[in-house]
Each structure stands twice: as C-alpha cells, then as structure tokens.
Amino acid sequence: MKKKMIKTLLPFVILAVAVSSAAMLVSSRPVVKPEAAREKIWTVAATTVAIEDYAPDLKLFGQLVAGRETELRALVVGPVIRTGENFVEGGTVKSGELLLVIDPFDYRAVLDERQAQLAEARARMMEITARHTSEIESLKQDQKQLDLTMKDYERIKKLQKKGTVSNKRFDDSRIAESRQSQLVSTRKNNITAFSAQIDQQKAATKRLEVGVRRARRDLARTKLRAPFSGFLLTKNAEVGKRLSLNDPIVKLVEADNMQARFHVSSSQYGRLVAGGGLKGRKAEVVWRAGDRTFRYQAIVDRAGASIQAASGGVDVYAILKGSGIDQPLRPGAFVEVSLKDFNYKQVIRVAQTAVHTDTVYVAKDGRLDPRKVTVVGRAGEDALLRGPIVEGEKIVVTRFAEMGPGMKIEVR
Incomplete structure (x- = not known):
C-alpha cells in the first residue's frame, strides 16, 4: 500500500521540482535592457536667402501679323499690257516698284485733248484781256476828248447867247458833245462786258485745268506701283486680262512693320499696367524655323481694343525691330515672346518645392525651423515671397512626407 502511494505521488513531486527549478532559472537570468532608438537624420538640399528686387520674365506665345495689309484694286479700266518682274504670288516688292501697266492709249489721248482745250481757253483769255485793256486805254482818250468837247460846247453856248456865233455852229457843238458822251458810255459798257467775259473765261480755264489734272491722274493710274514694301498675295491679274473699275488685283502685306500679337491673362495685364504701363515696354521675339532660331528685339506698341470674355485677358501687339523684305519673317509664324513682368521689391526667390502652403x-x-511667408508672385518654377527670414539663412527645398518642425537634418 505504501509503495502504491509513493508510486502515485512521484510524478507530482517530479513536476513540482521541475517547476521550481524553472522558476529559479528565470528569476536568476541576467536582464538585458533595450537600447534607446536613434533619431533619424534627413539629408536635404537648401538655398541661401538673398533679398532683392526682382522682375520675372514673362514667357508667352503669339503669332506674327502685318502692321498693314491692303488689297490693291484697278483705278482705271483697260487691258493689262505689262507686269513687273516681281509680280508673282509670294513676291517681295519695294515701295514704288512697278506691279503692272494698263493700256494707257485712251488716257493719254484724253490728256492731250484736255491740254489742247486748256491751251485754247488760255489763248481766249489772253485775247479778252487784251481787248479789255484796249478798251480801258480808249476810254481814257475818249474821256479826254469828251472833256474838250464839253468845254468847246460851253464856250460856244456863251457866245451864242451874245449873238457872236450862228445857231448852226451851236447845234454842231451840241451834237459833237452828245456823240462823244455816247462813245464814252459805250466804252464803259464794253469794259464791263469784257470784265464779265474775263470772269467767265477764268472759270472755264479753271474747269479745264481740273480736267487736265484728272486726265493726268488717270494716266498715272495706268501704272500700278507698290505703296509700301512687302509681300504679294492673292494675285488676280495677268497680261491680257481686261480690268474693270475696282477689280481686285493683288493683296500687299507690309514687311517693314511686322508685329507680334500675343495674349496676356487678366492678372498679367494688370501687373504690366501697374508696373509702369504697357506701351514702350521692351520685349524679345523668338521664331524657331526648323533647327534655326531667329531673335528680334521688339517694343510693345498697344493692347487690343477689347478684353476677351472667355479668358478675361487681352491681346497685346509688339513691333519688331529690323523686320523687312530681306528677312525670312512672314505673317502667321508662331513665335515666343519674352518681356519683363512686374518688378517686385525686396523679395526672396526660391524653388516652388520649398513652399508648403504659407510656410517654408x-x-x-541642424533642424527644421518653420517660418510663415506670403507668396507675392511666381517666376517660372520659382516662388517670390516675403516673410521673417534673414538674408544668408538657408531655406530647405527638399520635400519628404514626414517633414515637420524640429526634425533633424543635414544640408548637402
């Protein structure tokens, strides 16, 4: 019985000893303290602060347009008998260069006829003037003769009263005085008539002079010349074609006044106007043709007549310097336009990646120090800002997700 009890308790005794041994081993083992976590150091890039005035470059796109273009039309009627050597589609012509000639025969004949009529009218004028002058001189002589005749009449009249002359002598004297008075009156009437004829002839001569000038102008219009230097487009005339009055002949696009038309937004327009005005502002126009680049200096001339409702912006025109028929520029070319934006005073220029809403x-x-800033403008991929930052400090331009105040960094 005793052996049976020992056999039953033995496993429990062994288990108790094992548990006690394990507990003793656990309690007596050395304690390993965990090491404190190391603070992470972030490698960042930074830019040194410089506070200065800055005017960004506005990069815009536009199109070349001609300062002037006109459609030349026939000012007289007739067949084309000759054209200029540059009278071709796309031809370049200089100011005053001959484009085409309309048959001048009829217009030269009209001019000759008008000139002959004018010469006849002038000769007639000379004749009337001479007769008028002659009548004036004759009137002077007749007036003198009348004075003598009247004196003789008065003398004979006195003698007749005394009975020293006959009645016949008295009557003859009175008749002579009357005839001379009539002659003087006739002379005066003739002078008046000749004066009126002179006025009429002056008017006729003036009218004929106008006719001669008109005929001379029509004759000159048989030769069509370029009113300014440029390029020819849309040619509608050839030798042998009969032109009617006002028929279109060719379109001429001016080459010496090429302009770049580009669009600015409402905010850009406002800054340009506020920053010293738009007119007279310098610009650079770049035209890329294949692998070649052409650069032209330009001056802003004007803004468009209206603001576009869709964009709220306005078209601006800049006149290119050095454009002309010897340049490859043509209307319609797509160009880049660069001009100075508003001049911002005492700002910091930094990459846009450095700005976190209103903080840099x-x-x-060796740590991140946040500063509140105000972004006042943009310059391409950069921001222009003002804030409590001292010149020479370094603004971090690297961004990372865990970025926050006080984080340890290393600037490289």
Missing part, C-alpha cells in the same frame, strides 16, 4: 522651413542648428 529654414535650416537652423
């Missing part, structure tokens, strides 16, 4: 981080004592 300054590298100070």
Whole structure:
C-alpha cells in the first residue's frame, strides 16, 4: 500500500521540482535592457536667402501679323499690257516698284485733248484781256476828248447867247458833245462786258485745268506701283486680262512693320499696367524655323481694343525691330515672346518645392525651423515671397512626407 502511494505521488513531486527549478532559472537570468532608438537624420538640399528686387520674365506665345495689309484694286479700266518682274504670288516688292501697266492709249489721248482745250481757253483769255485793256486805254482818250468837247460846247453856248456865233455852229457843238458822251458810255459798257467775259473765261480755264489734272491722274493710274514694301498675295491679274473699275488685283502685306500679337491673362495685364504701363515696354521675339532660331528685339506698341470674355485677358501687339523684305519673317509664324513682368521689391526667390502652403522651413542648428511667408508672385518654377527670414539663412527645398518642425537634418 505504501509503495502504491509513493508510486502515485512521484510524478507530482517530479513536476513540482521541475517547476521550481524553472522558476529559479528565470528569476536568476541576467536582464538585458533595450537600447534607446536613434533619431533619424534627413539629408536635404537648401538655398541661401538673398533679398532683392526682382522682375520675372514673362514667357508667352503669339503669332506674327502685318502692321498693314491692303488689297490693291484697278483705278482705271483697260487691258493689262505689262507686269513687273516681281509680280508673282509670294513676291517681295519695294515701295514704288512697278506691279503692272494698263493700256494707257485712251488716257493719254484724253490728256492731250484736255491740254489742247486748256491751251485754247488760255489763248481766249489772253485775247479778252487784251481787248479789255484796249478798251480801258480808249476810254481814257475818249474821256479826254469828251472833256474838250464839253468845254468847246460851253464856250460856244456863251457866245451864242451874245449873238457872236450862228445857231448852226451851236447845234454842231451840241451834237459833237452828245456823240462823244455816247462813245464814252459805250466804252464803259464794253469794259464791263469784257470784265464779265474775263470772269467767265477764268472759270472755264479753271474747269479745264481740273480736267487736265484728272486726265493726268488717270494716266498715272495706268501704272500700278507698290505703296509700301512687302509681300504679294492673292494675285488676280495677268497680261491680257481686261480690268474693270475696282477689280481686285493683288493683296500687299507690309514687311517693314511686322508685329507680334500675343495674349496676356487678366492678372498679367494688370501687373504690366501697374508696373509702369504697357506701351514702350521692351520685349524679345523668338521664331524657331526648323533647327534655326531667329531673335528680334521688339517694343510693345498697344493692347487690343477689347478684353476677351472667355479668358478675361487681352491681346497685346509688339513691333519688331529690323523686320523687312530681306528677312525670312512672314505673317502667321508662331513665335515666343519674352518681356519683363512686374518688378517686385525686396523679395526672396526660391524653388516652388520649398513652399508648403504659407510656410517654408529654414535650416537652423541642424533642424527644421518653420517660418510663415506670403507668396507675392511666381517666376517660372520659382516662388517670390516675403516673410521673417534673414538674408544668408538657408531655406530647405527638399520635400519628404514626414517633414515637420524640429526634425533633424543635414544640408548637402
């Protein structure tokens, strides 16, 4: 019985000893303390702060347009008998260069006829003037003769009263005085008539002079010349074609006044106007043709007549310097336009990646120091800002997800 009890308790005794041994081993083992976690150091890039005035470059796109273009039309009627050597589609012509000639025969004949009529009218004028002058001189002589005749009549009249002359002598004297008075009156009437004829002839001569000038102008219009230097487009005339009055002949596009038309937004327009006005502002126009690049200096001339409702912006025109028929420029070319934006006073220029809404981080004592800033403008991929930052400090331009105040950094 005793052996049976020992046999039953033995497993429990062994288990108790094992548990006690394990507990003793656990309690007596050495304790290993965990090491403190190391603070992560972030490698960042930074830019040194410089506070200065800055005017960004506005990069815009536009199109070349001609300062002037006109459709030349026939000013007289007739067949084309000759054209200029550059009278071709796309031809370049200089100011005053001959484009085409309309048959001048009829217009030269009209001019000759008008000139002959004018010469006849002038000769007639000379004749009337001479007769008028002659009548004036004759009137002077007749007036003198009348004075003598009247004196003789008065003398004979006195003698007749005394009975020393006959009645016949008295009557003859009175008749002579009357005839001379009539002659003087006739002379005066003739002078008046000749004066009126002179006025009429002056008017006729003036009218004929106008006719001669008109005929001379029509004759000159048989030769069509370029009113300014440029390029020819849409040619509608050839030798042998009969032109009617006002028929279109060719379109001429001016080459010496090429302009770049480009669009600015409402905000850009406002800044340009506020920053010293738009007119007279310098610009650079770049035209890329294949692998070649052409650069032209330009001056802003004007803004468009209206603001576009869709964009709220306005078209601006800049006149290119050095354009002309010897340049490869043509209307319609797509160009880049660069001009100075508003001049921002005392701003910091920094990469846009450095700006976190209204905050930037300054590298100070190896840690991120947040500063509140105000973004006042843009310059391409950069931001222009003002805030409590001292010149020479370094603004962190690297971004990372865990970025926050006080984080340890290393600037490289």
